[in-house]
Every structure is written in structure tokens, then in C-alpha cells.
Amino acid sequence: MNRALVVYESVFGDAKQIALAVAEGLATRLPVDVASAREAPTQVPADVRMLVVGGPNHAFSMPRRSTREGAVRDHGAQIPDTGFGLHEWLDMVQLPRAISAAAFDTRMDRPTLITKLDHAARTEEKLLRRLGATLAAPAEHFFVTDTKGPLVDGEADRARRWGQALAELVAARPANAGG
Ligand SMILES: Cc1cc2nc3c(=O)[nH]c(=O)nc-3n(C[C@H](O)[C@H](O)[C@H](O)COP(=O)(O)O)c2cc1C
Numbered sequence: 073m074n075r076a077l078v079v080y081e082s083v084f085g086d087a088k089q090i091a092l093a094v095a096e097g098l099a100t101r102l103p104v105d106v107a108s109a110r111e112a113p114t115q116v117p118a119d120v121r122m123l124v125v126g127g128p129n130h131a132f133s134m135p136r137r138s139t140r141e142g143a144v145r146d147h148g149a150q151i152p153d154t155g156f157g158l159h160e161w162l163d164m165v166q167l168p169r170a171i172s173a174a175a176f177d178t179r180m181d182r183p184t185l186i187t188k189l190d191h192a193a194r195t196e197e198k199l200l201r202r203l204g205a206t207l208a209a210p211a212e213h214f215f216v217t218d219t220k221g222p223l224v225d226g227e228a229d230r231a232r233r234w235g236q237a238l239a240e241l242v243a244a245r246p247a248n249a250g251g
Contacts, residue, residue, distance in 0.1 A: 074121040074242065076104040079112040081127035081135055081158035083149045086221040087178045090214045093228040094124055094176070097235020101243045109161035110153065118168045122242045123205060124235070126176035127158045129192045134159045147219055162199040172245075173205035174212075174238055176231070181215035181224050208241050209234075 076098040080091035088108070095106045102122065107113075109127075116123065130139035140154035175196035179187060193211035200207065212234050215224040 073119060074102055075117070075119050076102045076122040076124065076239065076242070077112070077116060077120045078104065078106045078124045078126075079109055079158065079161060080106070080125070081109045082178075083128060083135070083140070083143050083151060084147075084220040086214075086216050086223050087127045087176075089223060089228055090176060090178060090231045091124075091126060093231035094126075094235035094238075097232040097237070098122065098124070098239045100236050101239035109158040110156060112161055112165070114161075114164055115166045116168060116171070120168060121170075121172060122208065122238060123167065123171055123173045123200070124176070124238065125158060125162065125173070125196050125200065127178070127192060127196075129177050129179040132189070132191050134192045134195045158196070159199070162196070162203065165203065167203045167205055169204065171205050172208040172238075172242055173200045174207060174209050175200060176212045176214060176234075178214045178216055178223075180219075181217055187213070187215070208238060 078091045078095045080087050082088035095104045098104045135157050140151050143149035175193045177192035214227045
């Protein structure tokens with residue numbers, strides 16, 4: 073049975089909410105597991121055909137130790153291990169062959185020019201490609217109204233629809249096809 077896996081990093085809960093909504097959309101066609109990067113398997117099982125990863129933008133890229141420490145210091149975030157998150161998981165995970173993948177990030181809804189840059193999702197896509205995954209769809213960006221959220225109205229619904237569209241792409245392909 074083909075499965076999907078959603079792996080996220082989230083400091084204030086917004087990217088987690090998006091991950092859960094994407095999983096709901098995927099679940100319309102596939103069994104789905106959702107895990108934070110800390111809990112996710114370091115060897116993804118062979119029956120996982122779709123991997124979705126996502127997390128917040130931190131200083132124009134993915135979170136890293138220095139930005140997580142900044143979130144703790146400047147915004148009162150509670151992060152048990154500032155040395156490990158989605159980037160570190162993608163640096164060490166092993167993926168099955170012929171796995172499809174997609175990336176998302178959460179970001180501020182302003183200023184307009186900055187919101188249009190690729191930031192974290194572009195790095196996530198680069199790491200996914202390096203692991204041999206085939207990107208099934210362009211990355212999606214979901215907006216928050218402030219550093220600690222909340223999500224802009226309607227973003228969780230949009231994430232659900234995106235997850236469903238990804239599931240339909242995987243379901244339409246034969247089990248041994250890559251991409
Ligand atoms: C240290 C730090 C750096 C950030 N840098 C950016 C940034 O470069 N661009 C941006 O759009 N948002 C930035 N933000 C806001 C995050 O996008 C926002 O906190 C995140 O999307 C919320 O998701 P979360 O609740 O899952 O952590 C930053 C937040 C923190 C804490």
C-alpha cells in the first residue's frame with residue numbers, strides 16, 4: 073500500500089498546522105503519517121511514495137541553530153534542541169528510490185517584495201533533490217500575520233487542497249514509476 077509522510081519543523085505551531093492540514097488532504101487518497109523532524113524516521117520506509125516537508129522561513133532560509141537560538145532569545149520560543157530540525161533531518165535521512173516529494177514553507181505576509189522570494193522552500197527542494205527525490209509539484213508558501221502567527225485566514229484550507237492535489241498526482245501514477 074502506498075503511503076505518504078509529512079515531516080515538519082515548527083517553532084510557534086503555524087507550520088505544524090499547515091503540515092496537519094496537508095496530511096488531511098493527502099489522506100483523501102493515501103494513508104499518511106505526520107511527524108516533526110525530531111520524531112521522523114531516519115530511514116523512510118519503502119512504501120512511502122510521497123514525502124512532504126516544510127517549516128518556517130528564518131532569516132531568508134531554513135531554520136538553523138543560530139536562528140532557533142534567536143527565536144528563543146528574542147521571541148520566547150521553547151525549543152528543546154536548537155541543534156536539530158528539518159534541515160538536519162534532511163541532511164541525514166535515507167529515502168526509498170522513486171519517491172516523490174514536495175516542499176512548503178511559512179512566511180510573513182509582508183512586505184510584498186520579500187514574500188515573493190523563494191527562501192526556505194528553495195533550500196528544502198535542493199535537499200530533496202540531493203536525496204534523489206523527484207519534485208511532484210512546485211513548492212507552496214503559506215502566510216502568517218506575525219512572527220508567532222497566526223496563519224492568515226484560509227491558509228489551512230489552502231494547505232488541505234494542496235495536499236489533496238499532491239495525493240491525486242501520486243495516485244495517478246503506477247506503483248513503480250519515479251517522479
Ligand atoms: C529568527 C526568525 C527569523 C525569521 N525570518 C523570517 C524571514 O526571513 N522571512 C519571513 O517571511 N519570515 C521570517 N520569520 C517569521 C517566520 O516566518 C514565522 O515565525 C513562521 O513562519 C511561523 O511559523 P511557526 O509557527 O511554524 O514557527 C522569522 C522568524 C524568526 C523567529
